[in-house]
Amino acid sequence: MLVLTCHACGVTAEETEFHAGGEAHLKRFGPGSSDEDFEEYLFMRANPKGVHFERWRHANGCGKWFHVARDTMTLEVFGSYSAQAFAPPEELLSRIEDRRPGWRGQD
């Protein structure tokens, strides 16, 4: 079971209070984009074994979206950060680097 902290309201709870929203930081390709880009945007996901960045929603709480960094294999949660961020904060990335040296080369 995952224990997550909502970045919007600060509540720490287990995952049933939240709703998973899939991979984070996808670039949207809409009308006018190529079929390849649109397919990529709609269907292709990283699905790594290890460090992963996801969107979550505090569905049974404050209702807000936020981001979570976690390990898909060990379920270790590295931290949460704002839904408005386009990329994980540096401070979080270095914490992950401490826990999983060299993880960036995984995918």
Added chain:
Amino acid sequence: MSEPVSALKNISDLNGIAAIREIGPLGMITLRGDLSDRAVQDAAKTAGGANAPDQRKINAEGDGGVAWMSPDELLILCRYDEVPLRMTNLQAGLSKGHALAANVSDARAVFEVSGPRAREVLAKLAPVDLTPGQFEPGMMRRTRLAQVPAAFWMTDAETFRIVCFRSVAQYVFDLLKIAAQPGSEVDFF
């Protein structure tokens, strides 16, 4: 004017390990806006009779108060018959900025769970740490009770107030009744 009735006509169950009562109808106004805006804070204070609370807190006294619901949402509590006046005051106080006040009193049901084992009853239903010291009067928690969203706070050391959607009032009452059924003490707290 029609007579307002609560969802379950103030049903109660006093036979279990905690007393369960449906109370209300209670006045509830959702206020959304920039909570750092003085106009929003002042309007909330006027309408709720208490200062806008800090994150995840509630300032309540009797049936009145203000609860923090999310980074851009407060819940104003008052007597049911005072809602029209409070709404008028809110609209006046918020006319210059971007904010929303909505009367949600009839969309909600309110329950009170009380007694020395009230914590146990809630802890069976919500994924919340209800250990004394972790959850205390003055705190507001939005969460779920089994399968439906709910919010609760404590009015004293042994009393919880729970709000849920009116459409699931019977479900929540049944949940509480089962969680409090005689002989179901856990003795955890």
